[in-house]
Amino acid sequence: MSRPASSHPVELARPTAPVRRVLRLGTLSAVVAALSGLLLLGVSGWFLTGAAIAGASGLLAVQAFNYLIPSAAIRLLAILRTVSRYGERMLSHKAALTAMADLRSRLFRLLAVQDTRHAPDVSAGEASARLIGDIESLEDLIVRQPTRPGSLAAALAGVALATLSGWLPALLLAGLLVVFPFAVTALSRRLTAAPARVAAEALGELRARYVDMAQARAEIAAYGLVETVLDELAEPLARLDAARQALFRAEAGVAAFQLLYGALAAIAVLATASGGPALAALGLLAATAAIEALAAISRTALRQARVEEGLHRLESLLDLAEPPLPTAPSAPLLAAPLRLGTHDFSPGSHIALLGTSGSGKTLALEAMAGLRASTAPIWIDGMPLAECAEESLRGQFALSAQDAPLLAGSIADNLRLARPGITEDAMHAALTVTCLDERIARLPAGLDTLLGEDGAPLSGGERKRLSLARALLAERPWLLLDEPTEGLDGATERELVRRLGDWLKSTGTGLVLVSHRPHPLSLAQHSLPIDALTRA
Template identity: 75%
Template structure:
């Protein structure tokens, strides 16, 4: 069964962060909190202005007017509104950030699933640093799509309430304020796009470059320190750091300019409202402060507009991941392939055969092993049964071949965690048996925590040869019909190599597994029954 070719199922930004279930409930509650906070703040400011001005007018009118002025109800209302605003703001931030963090975790999981489920022979060629930068930094920038969502209805509610309060001071006052508030978002958006688009692009590129370089260099930190390359590495990182600092400085200046524009616009709204107010000083004060609060309430739009350029840049950088096919249900694996003949060029090998690929360094032997394991594409004349290698899906190749690679990649976790990657349900007896075949059981037993010993990203505290043998043990535990070994004894002393070859031969005899071996050392070649010169596979 050959892999099917289908059109990429693209995700839109809204689909990426669209929450469901409990997240929708959190956003609804956050939206109600944002509306309550916006209205509470606006009415608090408006009533406070009316109360203070009214009290001043009453005081100027004499003792009788002061006695007639009811200050208890406005005072209680002001206190209630202050409490309401504080609680609502806390609730809005708590609920919106909870929804945002959960949504971002979901986005990362779904995009990582898309990336992990791709056939590695055709998936985007992303380094660890670049993948990390996209799945962490770029998705972080999308958080605003969720965090700012509840504040937008709050901004609208504040604007409408501001116009309603201004109407108490005259219809012209309300009309002018409504026009100013209607123009404000468009003017703000235009200025934000003009001032932030270029620096946001530069900041996103510089941050992605910096994260990518940092992750990739961190993986080689031991070699960097050993060869005294720290100054050179720091010099290489200085350029993206300088670019990032310069772009962020421009963004901060733009943010300051946008804040100044908002301040000036609020002052303009207050002046226009004062000029058109017609129903006494107390209501004029209420209208002025309501206008200022309405403009301030639209600050959420200012923050959204300011960050929109960064969000757009992050989406652009995520396009490669968004274009990937969505994970599909696993297709049935052709079980007959396990009993099929392996054809390497003109030579055919049945199940259980032991084959060595021979040729000089750099001739393509590792490429053939990785192609058999489904890790890369190859045009080499290789067939499994009647099917060309390229017609076998990655899952089928994974079920047929277990690779112990030359560079022995390991996960940051315990030794047992790395062995359990072979398949689920492994017990310690099976692990220790595989470690014995790999001549690593005694070394693991001497470690203070045994199989629970934690490994760093570089496999420490294991040496290079020990990491290779751990990778070999993991491949043995996979229990696949074919074992692919790339320089399995490189770096070993002669005595350890002899024991490993003997134990591996016994394991092959006992399990009946096939072997495809690459080795420049003569002793491992005693395991094989046939040799295939790499130059006979002419189209690598």
């Protein structure tokens, strides 16, 4: 069941108890700020008008006019408004940032724990756009949430002050205040719905493209494709600019409507006031302040369409099932026998999948690792691969992929991904097997050397060997290797194959290998053409 786009952002983000406490404090500060601001304006208008009338009446009237108490009240209200407004801004932003961080963490967890064989096909760029841009669209509403009670309190106080200038102006102001939220919301929706949708789609598309293209920035520069890439981005950029211009025009139109509405309220109060000039001035300024206090509603209405578009784009992620976090097995799992097509292999077997490029060898390895749905007849311990739980596949297979993905972190951080509790001695032992120990030892920071998002400063062959070391540290019953010696010179390749063979014999680990180079194939006891597997 999809989540409605009108879900409250705080409910959507599931704020923790500390966030709710911060929001309550922010709401209290907003109420104090709104009331003190309205009283400041009303008392100031009354005081200035009264002082002017007293001055025009002569010296005795001036001497009889008490200006000490009103001036002290004005100063107190000014200080109170400034402090409470600062508190409201600080607390509301703190609550918003914390709630957004919680929501991003929850969505990232939802994506991370999905069975990749059945999860939605979301690219890195699209995931980044959802986790950053779409969630940011909700932030404004959370920031403004404490201002709503403050706006309501200020509006009610404005009506109360207007009664000092007569019941009729107070009733007129109350009627105008009731109509204002509905009028400004309808106007905002009419002006912003279409451009907000276009802006959300264009911005999401741009974020996704930027992330995906950033991963290929070296190739883009090397092949002189910068201008081509910029041309591809021109169209969504133009759509985004046009939509933002429409939103800015809508904001200006709503601001003009609010200004005219405030002027109408002031004129209505002034024309019907009956309590004298000073109280008429108080009522006029109270009416203006009450309309201004409801500006938070108009600002929220202006952004509502944008928020709803962000919610709509997040729905597919929010509705994902939330399985428990995967846990590493407390003890090594027993090795399961494999059946590839019509061929049965006992635990500890060493198998080479043979075939031309693009014939499906990598797909078969990734299917066994649980990364994608299987397109070949494969059984694990007598169970079809498609029916195996992702957790059981994770417990049986450790994959060293052809593209050797690494995290932006230290070398040790990347090795610790294999399983909990890995010691430095174990890391060094795995690096020795993969002929990477001397290279890491020469680095000034050793295992603490930080890697960039592309694995720098390691070369391509070194990144593959680091990925292989990580797979060895996982201590799974089966090791899946995809082109493990690609990019290596002949001497390093021969030494790696020798050390890896010794490691396989000493540990009894099974092997499923894909390689177009002949030397690694010497590790295999069995050779299986991928065509025989796919025909079964």
